Amino acid sequence: xxxxxxxxxxxxxxxxxxxxxxxxxxxxxxxxxxxxxxxxxxxxxxxxxxxxxxxxxxxxxxxxxxxxxxxxxxxxxxxxxxxxxxxxxxxxxxxxxxxxxxxxxxxxxxxxxxxxxxxxxxxxxxxxxxxxxxxxxxxxxxxxxxxxxxxxxxxxxxxxxxxxxxxxxxxxxxxxxxxxxxxxxxxxxxxxxxxxxxxxxxxxxxxxxxxxxxxxxxxxxxxxxxxxxxxxxxxxxxxxxxxxxxxxxxxxxxxxxxxxxxxxxxxxxxxxxxxxxxxxxxxxxxxxxxxxxxxxxxxxxxxxxxxxxxxxxxxxxxxxxxxxxxxxxxxxxxxxxxxxxxxxxxxxxxxxxxxxxxxxxxxxxxxxxxxxxxxxxxxxxxxxxxxxxxxxxxxxxxxxxxxxxxxxxxxxxxxxxxxxxxxxxxxxxxxxxxxxxxxxxxxxxxxxxxxxxxxxxxxxxxxxxxxxxxxxxxxxxxxxxxxxxxxxxxxxxxxxxxxxxxxxxxxxxxxxxxxxxxxxxxxxxxxxxxxxxxxxxxxxxxxxxxxxxxxxxxxxxxxxxxxxx
RNA sequence: GUCUUGGUAGCUCAGUUGGAUAGAGCGUUAGCCUCCGAAGCUAAAGGGCAUGAGUUCAAGUCUCAUUCAAGACACCA
Numbered sequence: 051x052x053x054x055x056x057x058x059x060x061x062x063x064x065x066x067x068x069x070x071x072x073x074x075x076x077x078x079x080x081x082x083x084x085x086x087x088x089x090x091x092x093x094x095x096x097x098x099x100x101x102x103x104x105x106x107x108x109x110x111x112x113x114x115x116x117x118x119x120x121x122x123x124x125x126x127x128x129x130x131x132x133x134x135x136x137x138x139x140x141x142x143x144x145x146x147x148x149x150x151x152x153x154x155x156x157x158x159x160x161x162x163x164x165x166x167x168x169x170x171x172x173x174x175x176x177x178x179x180x181x182x183x184x185x186x187x188x189x190x191x192x193x194x195x196x197x198x199x200x201x202x203x204x205x206x207x208x209x210x211x212x213x214x215x216x217x218x219x220x221x222x223x224x225x226x227x228x229x230x231x232x233x234x235x236x237x238x239x240x241x242x243x244x245x246x247x248x249x250x251x252x253x254x255x256x257x258x259x260x261x262x263x264x265x266x267x268x269x270x271x272x273x274x275x276x277x278x279x280x281x282x283x284x285x286x287x288x289x290x291x292x293x294x295x296x297x298x299x300x301x302x303x304x305x306x307x308x309x310x311x312x313x314x315x316x317x318x319x320x321x322x323x324x325x326x327x328x329x330x331x332x333x334x335x336x337x338x339x340x341x342x343x344x345x346x347x348x349x350x351x352x353x354x355x356x357x358x359x360x361x362x363x364x365x366x367x368x369x370x371x372x373x374x375x376x377x378x379x380x381x382x383x384x385x386x387x388x389x390x391x392x393x394x395x396x397x398x399x400x401x402x403x404x405x406x407x408x409x410x411x412x413x414x415x416x417x418x419x420x421x422x423x424x425x426x427x428x429x430x431x432x433x434x435x436x437x438x439x440x441x442x443x444x445x446x447x448x449x450x451x452x453x454x455x456x457x458x459x460x461x462x463x464x465x466x467x468x469x470x471x472x473x474x475x476x477x478x479x480x481x482x483x484x485x486x487x488x489x490x491x492x493x494x495x496x497x498x499x500x501x502x503x504x505x506x507x508x509x510x511x512x513x514x515x516x517x518x519x520x521x522x523x524x525x526x527x528x529x530x531x532x533x534x535x536x537x538x539x540x541x542x543x544x545x546x547x548x549x550x551x552x553x554x555x556x557x558x559x560x561x562x563x564x565x566x567x568x569x570x571x572x573x574x575x576x577x578x579x580x581x582x583x584x585x586x587x588x589x590x591x592x593x594x595x596x597x598x599x600x601x602x603x604x605x606x607x608x609x610x611x612x613x614x615x
Numbered sequence: 616g617u618c619u620u621g622g623u624a625g626c627u628c629a630g631u632u633g634g635a636u637a638g639a640g641c642g643u644u645a646g647c648c649u650c651c652g653a654a655g656c657u658a659a660a661g662g663g664c665a666u667g668a669g670u671u672c673a674a675g676u677c678u679c680a681u682u683c684a685a686g687a688c689a690c691c692a
Binding site: 083097212216251331333346347350351354360361416480497506553566576 | 617618619620621626627628629630631632633634635636637639640641647650651652654655656657672673684685686687688689690691692
């Protein structure tokens with residue numbers, strides 16, 4: 051990484067001066083008009099050494115001149131008040147970076163130490179249709195999964211269905227009440243039964259109790275209820291699978307709460323051995339408060355008064371199952387930020403059982419709100435189903451240009467995906483955001499189609515022209531060219547940051563910036579009419595590489611490329 | 616009530632862990648197709664980052680208070 055290399059040179063200079071900094075950091079310049087990379091450490095040194103930052107800066111610049119790599123790396127090193135050291139790179143070093151990137155399938159990015167990671171996202175409940183609230187977990191999770199895989203980790207994705215909780219008891223009750231047989235039941239039945247019974251349960255304690263008993267008996271493997279359960283699960287998961295396929299979201303495991311049940315006895319035994327289970331109001335709980343706590347954290351509810359288990363229990367038991375089957379170093383959960391307290395409690399409960407392994411990580415995402423700032427709802431009061439979202443986006447895209455009607459169905463679906471995903475992924479994962487269908491249907495500006503369009507128009511140049519260059523020469527030909535090349539060498543740092551922070555938005559925004567640079571270059575320079583063969587070949591080399599980058603990074607954002615648009 | 620987030624241009628959002636002149640898109644205004652794909656490009660107007668205090672050489676970024684908004688707070692997930 052270029053930053054690390056500059057830091058190494060700087061370190062040598064500082065060592066000679068006997069200057070020491072705990073955090074020696076060179077970063078991309080925020081004043082591109084002044085330099086390419088900057089070093090702000092003079093201020094920190096000034097404090098330690100009780101000298102002025104400018105004096106220190108001058109010393110550093112003098113010392114840098116004596117480092118022989120300086121000539122290779124820096125076209126200019128400048129000290130600017132009040133104490134910034136500004137580096138402008140030589141064309142040679144920029145091009146060397148790009149040559150190295152071009153030679154490697156993964157752009158010469160340094161890979162971290164490999165871990166085995168289980169990533170748990172999606173998390174739909176069976177018997178409820180997928181609505182817009184399920185979009186983020188799927189899209190964000192898939193992207194994080196792909197980034198981790200790209201960085202060489204062994205990643206196992208689990209959809210982790212909510213398939214053994216109270217909602218199943220409610221649906222079974224509803225089916226029986228309405229005399230809907232197992233042979234005849236349809237997906238539509240499930241989708242109407244659940245909301246009805248669920249809302250009736252909120253009013254009617256007795257009914258709720260009945261459903262809770264069914265749930266408990268199901269968990270105890272009541273034969274009849276098991277049959278219902280199997281049927282509900284089959285119908286529902288097929289539909290969930292269909293939608294995830296449309297989104298190009300894929301899981302290695304289709305497990306759920308139900309898979310954790312065989313591990314509950316073992317879990318109970320472990321908890322009992324450590325004396326972590328406590329009786330409280332007829333239920334069994336695990337207290338998770340710690341000494342240094344300033345706030346009260348409710349205990350993890352392990353087993354209800356009626357004997358049924360809850361999601362805290364299955365979440366713990368699932369860890370046992372995963373440890374046994376996959377030996378993960380780390381488990382990553384991706385869920386709505388409203389569940390953060392649940393995760394805190396159950397992480398603590400796990401810590402009390404086994405303080406070290408695997409590492410548990412909760413990644414929250416914000417709620418999807420409507421234009422009124424409240425959770426997204428249709429007029430009927432429900433969250434809109436994902437199917438209707440896809441349809442709406444597709445219609446909007448078709449209406450945006452009459453030529454679009456001639457597009458292949460497959461390309462249309464790719465574009466619908468690009469629109470939705472890029473609109474979602476460019477937002478910071480942790481914040482709530484406003485879902486505006488107008489924005490999600492837009493095809494101009496900072497959108498998925500912009501990225502696809504950039505790729506395709508460059509690709510159409512590359513199709514017409516050939517080049518035989520193995521390496522870029524030492525030239526950079528103009529401003530748009532230089533800015534593009536500098537943006538390209540930022541890839542490694544950006545991707546690393548995106549992965550470390552688990553923020554696909556970092557990557558999405560970088561990709562957009564890269565495309566802006568490519569478009570500026572494209573408008574200014576007309577490659578096909580170029581007489582200068584050397585220049586032409588260098589530029590074709592450059593564009594081939596940048597298009598490869600777009601393609602790879604789009605894959606990490608789970609966006610595919612259409613043949614044409 | 617306690618706790619957790621968040622408040623950045625008219626709207627929707629970035630802002631790499633404290634640095635030099637706060638960035639985009641949409642919308643508005645003015646330009647650019649006899650030239651590789653105008654779903655594009657160029658330029659202009661438009662915030663001083665909810666408010667107030669503090670820490671620091673340096674604060675949108677850290678601390679505290681106030682305010683507004685959303686959310687969570689044991690037998691749903």
